[in-house]
Amino acid sequence: MPQLAHSAQTLLEKLDGFRVEIDPNRERADIVLQRPPYNIISMAQRDQLRLVFESLDENPDVRVVVLRAEGEHFSSGGDIKGFLEASPEHVSKLAWNIAAPARCSKPVVAANRGYCFGVGFEISLACDFRIATETSLYALPEQKLGQIPGSGGSARLQKMVGITRTKDIVMRSRRIPGKQACEWGVATECVPDAELEAATDRLVDELRAFSPIAQRTAKKLLNDTEDSTLAVAIELEGHCYSRLRSSDDFREGVEAFHAKRSPSFTGR
Template sequence: MSDEVLVEIDGGVAIITINRPQAKNAVNGVVARGIAAALDELEERGDVAAYVLTGAGGTFCAGMDLKGFLKGDLPYVEGRGFGGIAEAPPKKPIVAAVEGYALAGGFELALACDIIVAAETAVFGLPEPKRGLVAAAGGVMRLPRRIPYHVAMEIALTGDHFPASRLHEVGLVNHVTPAGEALARAVELARRIAGNAPLALAATKRVIVESADWSGEEMFRRQAEIIDPVFGSKDAMEGAAAFAEKRAPVWKGE
């Protein structure tokens, strides 16, 4: 794995850091492949239950590396899309910790996450139209599903910058922190998530993501297909036993 993508594992949480501060963590091919490779490994690890995605040097991500783009260096991974995550987010929960800029593809990386924590000084935007481009890495598709239509249109069509406070108002940003504290808050959240049963977490996330396209007639049937194995798992028995015995559960992911 390249040193442009760093991974630190602590307390069941893997912190994935885009490490190109000199380029405001703009995503190139190396970063995209590094994130994809990290997730390929981490998804299989039993000691990791949640992720935090962040950027080094006080900036989350300024988007695609346009200089690399002009040279033919594309920041995509086959089957995973932009940044190695936009088209195929991980099965395990992932929290974005945003400081500084989350622009263009950087905003789209945050949108690929399940929870967003942002510093009060963080700035979001989809400036692609100002460059003759379209926010094709999930921006124009995910944004109107997460916030009101007219707000999404303003963000996508103007290409302007919007503060974290505004996106918190419309429900896109979960928590706003003082500058420099987004990562700590995101890790705290991820650790709380990681304390829960891994099978239950994966099934819960899958139902929330996939059920958006389910009809009323099929929703409970399709949910049952996903969650019934969880109710029959050893972890479900352990959760009940731990509650009865007034102790912390020991999850096995089985």
């Protein structure tokens, strides 16, 4: 019987511009951009990042995924020359690839310092949490190239900060400091640059303490109801709540609460 082959096997043989670190003891996976000094994200790298997120989503040793970078800048954006060389079919997949953190059922944390521009900003916006530092600068500078954001940047940003602020950022290619991004609700937290790793560790450990099934349910519910009416959102929330009531984790949580002890969740 012939063996089945998948293009992903070839794509992941050599990671382009990043590495993956998995720590089973901490139930954590780190995707680390490593093309300093600016960690430019290539076209091929976008395909690989999607596949890696999908693989980590299936990995039972991983509870939380962290997207971070080496050096003083998270990412200055994409490989500009690569856009002109890519086929229309490839370009049409850009937003799908960069949305991989949002589709991942597990919590995804982006640790941003320095430049977080273009696709670097867009993939961070697709994460669940963004920790900024006082050196962070967020921007969608595509107008300077005669283009617009093409991987979900303007769409996600408008949901977060509204049309007025989004126009200010997109149409003027404005750079938003980390502190302002936090005040606007773009970043979850803003910390001194030297504390980024410690703040990321704290958030990962906090997320790991919750029930995996409750975390997955909450993330999917919030993503699915972002564009729904209030009535639909409440209805779906009720269905999700009802299903979780029969989970082992909910029973464990209730019993631990009454016993005044820390719960031991299993994700079932």
